[in-house]
Amino acid sequence: MPQSREKILVAMSGGVDSSVAALVLKQQGFDIAGAYMKNWINEDNIVGDCPWQQDIEDARAVAEKIGIEFRVVNLMREYSERVVAYLLDGYKRGITPNPDVMCNREIKFGVFLAWARDHGFDAVATGHYARRVENPGGAFSLVEGADKNKDQSYFLALINQEQLRAARFPIGHLPKPELRRLATEAGLATAAKKDSQGICFIGEVKMQDFLRQYVPDEPGPIVRATDEQVLGRHRGLHYYTIGQRRGIGVPSNADFQKYVVVGKRAADRALLVAFDAPDAPGLFTSEVRVHSLSWVGGPVTAPCLIEGRVRYRDPRVHLEFIPDPENTSGGSATVRFREPQRALASGQVLALYDGERLLGGGIYV
Structure with missing residues (x-):
């Protein structure tokens, strides 16, 4: 039993990782509740398949199984303003944003943490594969997850000390097979559930299909960077990122000479490509x-x-x-x-x- 009955709100996504995070904290004797963060695209699902209703039911079933209170927290407005707007603005400006990192800083350990504190909780727990370590003097360090194949510390790179102080990562010490075993032994509904891919508001649809709904096309030339030869036309620079090899829209000469995106030129909206090689300019x-x-x-x-x-x-x-x-x-x-x-x-x-x-x-x- 913990020395103090710290009250923790567990962000439960309906997946096995956050389910076991709640299970571990419950077994350790903390005073916990579970919450599903309902985000913007859940009800504005123009493209893609984001099974949020099933996720809520799975999270609720786990909460009932381990005997904790469960609630749904509506963060649709904040998610739209802080993550989706950031995502769309980035692509409109020709850069490649990272919504997963921003979601952790702005939502999970931002507005969700603030909501938790307003409702009497001391901390927020997630199913991240990362570890929080207390240092002499009371400060905290964030360390990679013990399972190097699952480590998610990268996605926490923009959180600060105050956010880390109120963060809990109950599964950071576990390898994934052990986590699955714990879920199975506890009879959790999510024990065999497949891990989600990508971010929920895009679902199973490609980023290009999502962007097409919100960012207008601005066509331009596809230019070979080595000699400025125009190879074709593209629909918009926001559909491409540096290093991309598939879906560029221009044929390669041979299997061993495939084009890769090496740059974007705003002046004439040119997509710069070159053959994928160590000496490709800009790669x-x-x-x-x-x-x-x-x-x-x-x-x-x-x-x-x-x-x-x-x-x-x-x-x-x-x-x-x-x-x-x-x-x-x-x-x-x-x-x-x-x-x-x-x-x-x-x-x-x-x-x-x-x-x-x-x-x-x-x-x-």
Whole structure:
């Protein structure tokens, strides 16, 4: 039993991870309740299949099984304003936003946490594969999940110390097979449920089909970057991202010479492509700028050698972090990679690490 009966609200998505998060906290003796966050597209489902009603029923069934209160929290307006608007604005400006990272900062550990506190809860728990560690002096660190195949610390790169202080990650120490076993032994309805893919408001539909509903097409030329030859036409730069190989719309010469997107040129709305090779212009980079840096603990304000994860699922890589000298808070910086990195898209997130410990993150310029 915990020394104090901390009251925790568990964000239950209807999946097995958050179900076991609630189960673990219940078994540890905490005073908990479960809540499903009802988000914008749940009732404005123009495209895609987002089975939110089934998810609510699955989450409710788990809550009843383990004997906790369950409620549905309507965050549709906040989700629209803070995540969907950010997503659409990014694509309209020609960058590639990361709604999963923004959802964690703005919704789960933002408005949902505020709602929980307003209703008497001390903390919010999620089914993230990450670990929260208390340091001497009372501050907290965020560490990668024990299951490296499932680690989700990357998606938490923009949360701050105050948010982490009120965050709980009950399954961060578990490997996925063990989590499934616990769910099965407890008879949870979600024990064998397939993991969800992507973000719910897009469902099973491609991002292109979602964007078509909200961002007007602005056609332009498809240009080979090496010689400026026009190869075709595209419907809009927002349908493409750096490093994309499929669905470009121009044929390749052979199986071993496939085109890849290497850039976007705003002046004439040109989509720049090249054959996918180490020397493709713009495809690999050794130095990038990052802005909007956010730190889990104190900011890094002096040049140093650390590690970074350039995208989810990629391994950590060595880099030199050089904060802007005039920016003592560490809000922007230059990053130099030990090895060139492929297809870094403006608007995406670079997560920064000291070993397994997440330091924070920033957004590619």
